[in-house]
Amino acid sequence: xxxxxxxxxxxxxxxxxxxxxxxxxxxxxxxxxxxxxxxxxxxxxxxxxxxxxxxxxxxxxxxxxxxxxxxxxxxxxxxxxxxxxxxxxxxxxxxxxxxxxx
Amino acid sequence: xxxxxxxxxxxxxxxxxxxxxxxxxxxxxxxxxxxxxxxxxxxxxxxxxxxxxxxxxxxxxxxxxxxxxxxxxxxxxxxxxxxxxxxxxxxxxxxxxxxxxxxxxxxxxxxxxxxxxxxxxxxxxxxxxxxxxxxxxxxxxxxxxxxxxxxxxxxxxxxxxxxxxxxxxxxxxxxxxxxxxxxxxxxxxxxxxxxxxxxxxxxxxxxxxxxxxxxxxxxxx
Amino acid sequence: xxxxxxxxxxxxxxxxxxxxxxxxxxxxxxxxxxxxxxxxxxxxxxxxxxxxxxxxxxxxxxxxxxxxxxxxxxxxxxxxxxxxxxxxxxxxxxxxxxxxxxxxxxxxxxxxxxxxxxxxxxxxxxxxxxxxxxxxxxxxxxxxxxxxxxxxxxxxxxxxxxxxxxxxxxxxxxxxxxxxxxxxxxxxxxxxxxxxxxxxxxxxxxxxxxxxxxxxxxxxxxxxxxxxxxxxxxxxxxxxxxxxxxxxxxxxxxxxxxxxxxxxxxxxxxxxxxxxxxxxxxxxxxxxxxxxxxxxxxxxxxxxxxxxxxxxxxxxxxxxxxxxxxxxxxxxxxxxxxxxxxxxxxxxxxxxxxxxxxxxxxxxxxxxxxxxxxxxxxxxxxxxxxxxxxxxxxxxxxxxxxxxxxxxxxxxxxxxxxxxxxxxxxxxxxxxxxx
Numbered sequence: 239x240x241x242x243x244x245x246x247x248x249x250x251x252x253x254x255x256x257x258x259x260x261x262x263x264x265x266x267x268x269x270x271x272x273x274x275x276x277x278x279x280x281x282x283x284x285x286x287x288x289x290x291x292x293x294x295x296x297x298x299x300x301x302x303x304x305x306x307x308x309x310x311x312x313x314x315x316x317x318x319x320x321x322x323x324x325x326x327x328x329x330x331x332x333x334x335x336x337x338x339x340x
Numbered sequence: 341x342x343x344x345x346x347x348x349x350x351x352x353x354x355x356x357x358x359x360x361x362x363x364x365x366x367x368x369x370x371x372x373x374x375x376x377x378x379x380x381x382x383x384x385x386x387x388x389x390x391x392x393x394x395x396x397x398x399x400x401x402x403x404x405x406x407x408x409x410x411x412x413x414x415x416x417x418x419x420x421x422x423x424x425x426x427x428x429x430x431x432x433x434x435x436x437x438x439x440x441x442x443x444x445x446x447x448x449x450x451x452x453x454x455x456x457x458x459x460x461x462x463x464x465x466x467x468x469x470x471x472x473x474x475x476x477x478x479x480x481x482x483x484x485x486x487x488x489x490x491x492x493x494x495x496x497x498x499x500x501x502x503x504x505x506x507x508x509x510x511x512x513x514x515x516x517x518x519x520x521x522x523x524x525x526x527x528x529x530x531x532x533x534x535x536x537x538x539x540x541x542x543x544x545x546x547x548x549x550x551x552x553x554x555x556x557x558x559x560x561x
Numbered sequence: 562x563x564x565x566x567x568x569x570x571x572x573x574x575x576x577x578x579x580x581x582x583x584x585x586x587x588x589x590x591x592x593x594x595x596x597x598x599x600x601x602x603x604x605x606x607x608x609x610x611x612x613x614x615x616x617x618x619x620x621x622x623x624x625x626x627x628x629x630x631x632x633x634x635x636x637x638x639x640x641x642x643x644x645x646x647x648x649x650x651x652x653x654x655x656x657x658x659x660x661x662x663x664x665x666x667x668x669x670x671x672x673x674x675x676x677x678x679x680x681x682x683x684x685x686x687x688x689x690x691x692x693x694x695x696x697x698x699x700x701x702x703x704x705x706x707x708x709x710x711x712x713x714x715x716x717x718x719x720x721x722x723x724x725x726x727x728x729x730x731x732x733x734x735x736x737x738x739x740x741x742x743x744x745x746x747x748x749x750x751x752x753x754x755x756x757x758x759x760x761x762x763x764x765x766x767x768x769x770x771x772x773x774x775x776x777x778x779x780x781x782x783x784x785x786x787x788x789x790x791x792x793x794x795x796x797x798x799x800x801x802x803x804x805x806x807x808x809x810x811x812x813x814x815x816x817x818x819x820x821x822x823x824x825x826x827x828x829x830x831x832x833x834x835x836x837x838x839x840x841x842x843x844x845x846x847x848x849x850x851x852x853x854x855x856x857x858x859x860x861x862x863x864x865x866x867x868x869x870x871x872x873x874x875x876x877x878x879x880x881x882x883x884x885x886x887x888x889x890x891x892x893x894x895x896x897x898x899x900x901x902x903x904x905x906x907x908x909x910x911x912x913x914x915x916x917x918x919x920x921x922x923x924x925x926x927x928x929x930x931x932x933x934x935x936x937x938x939x940x941x942x943x944x945x946x947x948x949x950x951x952x953x954x955x956x957x958x959x960x961x962x963x964x965x966x967x968x969x970x971x972x973x974x975x976x977x978x979x980x981x982x983x984x985x986x987x988x989x990x991x992x993x994x995x996x
Contacts, residue, residue, distance in 0.1 A: 250934030490644030557892035
């Protein structure tokens with residue numbers, strides 16, 4: 239997709255090939271693909287936490303941390319991101335695809 | 341055995357049959373699992389609910405009967421015409437081995453049978469030979485089959501056509517027994533080299549797969 | 562998969578490894594294919610993309626052509642006439658593409674083959690060869706390394722596991738009001754060691770929490786492990802039998818340490834098959850304790866009336882997706898059906914089902930390989946159509962890999978369904994838990 243004149247590339251799973259190019263506008267575009275028309279405050283809490291965690295630890299955070307940080311339950315998280323925290327929220331947060339059965 | 345009919349061709353055909361059996365036996369032996377010690381195939385996992393059948397015998401019977409039924413097996417169910425044609429050809433091949441043994445053992449007593457019967461069987465073998473021709477045409481015209489086929493595939497089916505046709509012509513009295521025996525010898529010589537060795541491996545793989553599935557409680561269904 | 566270079570040493574190694582694999586598995590299946598080409602209609606990948614490379618016979622040919630060249634007389638003398646191939650950079654790259662990117666190892670071709678050739682196992686042999694020369698997709702390789710080094714495929718630490726277990730139990734106690742619920746971790750002397758998919762810990766705890774409720778309801782003595790708790794086996798997906806054996810052995814060491822009497826496997830397709838059936842072949846010894854699927858255990862609870870279910874709580878139409886490795890290769894065919902009969906009001910089967918079911922499209926490690934994303938979704942169309950035809954709103958599936966693939970199919974094909982594991986449906990229907 240094109241964001242602010244730059245070409246953003248995705249792998250065949252839909253995850254960013256260059257996570258460093260992520261910004262809020264990219265996030266909103268990916269979110270639209272996920273079926274999220276408008277990013278609410280809860281969406282942003284989740285996405286920002288995931289992004290910061292990944293920047294520090296080079297790993298996607300466990301759902302427990304995401305839920306505790308954003309103050310929401312697991313079912314609510316799955317309502318916000320229907321593809322789940324891995325293929326949904328991590329994708330919107332511009333992370334590379336998490337390893338394994340996701 | 342009628343000693344008068346033991347000419348060179350007959351002897352050669354018996355020899356090539358022996359060659360075929362020995363070569364196939366060697367191949368079967370080489371294809372067996374080889375493991376060190378007393379380890380036997382999949383004997384080592386615990387039997388519990390997941391293996392409520394765990395009967396190799398029942399699974400093997402299943403794999404040769406219901407699992408091959410054209411109402412179940414998709415390679416038959418979804419291709420009814422090809423299945424039927426293949427069935428006709430294989431029936432012909434099966435009968436041709438019986439015919440071979442008749443030629444060796446009781447010929448020329450075959451001539452004692454009434455002519456109509458001989459001609460009837462002649463038409464039968466002609467039909468099976470035509471089925472084989474259809475299969476060859478299919479292999480030559482179908483783009484995908486052409487890509488996966490090699491010389492051995494074409495040669496094998498051509499051999500089958502000649503083989504079945506020769507028996508048919510022999511029953512019509514057009515060619516002599518010697519011609520049939522010659523072609524049969526050639527088939528026997530060739531079987532261990534190409535895909536025709538599935539005549540034996542068909543049974544091996546079905547038994548092997550059935551044992552595996554039976555142990556896991558998947559077969560019989 | 563990126564094209565890889567192969568030097569002379571690797572070719573020799575591949576030849577040697579191939580010989581060992583043939584000795585161990587036997588080569589009768591490699592001799593039996595007659596190239597009739599009737600396997601295509603049974604393969605979901607071929608049905609979605611009808612090219613010759615997707616035919617199961619083509620995938621098997623990659624391996625059997627090599628077999629003919631080195632282990633048959635006609636292949637040695639006249640390779641071109643019998644379609645025999647040599648080990649080379651070209652043939653190994655083609656093999657890699659075939660077995661990792663065009664096949665999920667679902668086995669539908671094996672049970673429908675006109676001769677009875679076990680095509681899926683031949684494809685597995687191909688994976689074994691490539692794994693031995695270390696040319697497997699990087700995602701599978703990395704995940705296997707994770708699993709060997711940290712004990713689980715997602716590198717979850719022991720601390721994280723303990724914290725998550727406490728958090729899930731807390732949430733569950735709040736939700737149900739039942740104080741006895743807990744998730745024991747590393748409890749020595751428990752009866753059952755419950756192995757979970759790390760997905761349940763890191764991304765989707767609802768199925769673990771459902772299992773915890775079911776165990777509490779049945780008053781079961783159980784525990785999970787903090788280090789080797791992983792039911793999955795990425796060595797199995799990679800075709801790397803050595804790693805697969807180590808992973809399996811680690812679990813048994815853990816079971817010995819915890820002195821449990823039985824190992825119960827969470828809902829996982831390949832994990833069940835690898836642990837219950839293949840593991841004994843890798844380790845070449847008898848298992849010391851029984852191993853079974855949680856589905857069989859839950860059915861036992863229902864039959865023994867250790868839990869009671871109120872099926873009216875699940876009144877939305879449910880259909881069942883049969884994971885290939887659990888059903889076709891694992892033999893767990895009826896427990897999940899009997900459970901659903903007791904737990905939901907309206908259950909409808911997909912067609913075809915049971916051992917003839919279609920692969921979800923994401924099996925065999927394909928879900929983890931990003932390059933296969935497109936093909937995976939395309940070949941999943943058949944599954945999507947099956948689901949649509951049942952008109953069900955919930956798809957129950959006892960496999961987390963399948964669940965993720967189905968979630969994506971739901972998105973891409975706009976199916977409008979919810980995916981739930983069997984444990985969750987049972988949990989919804991549990992009678993003594995008040996919500």
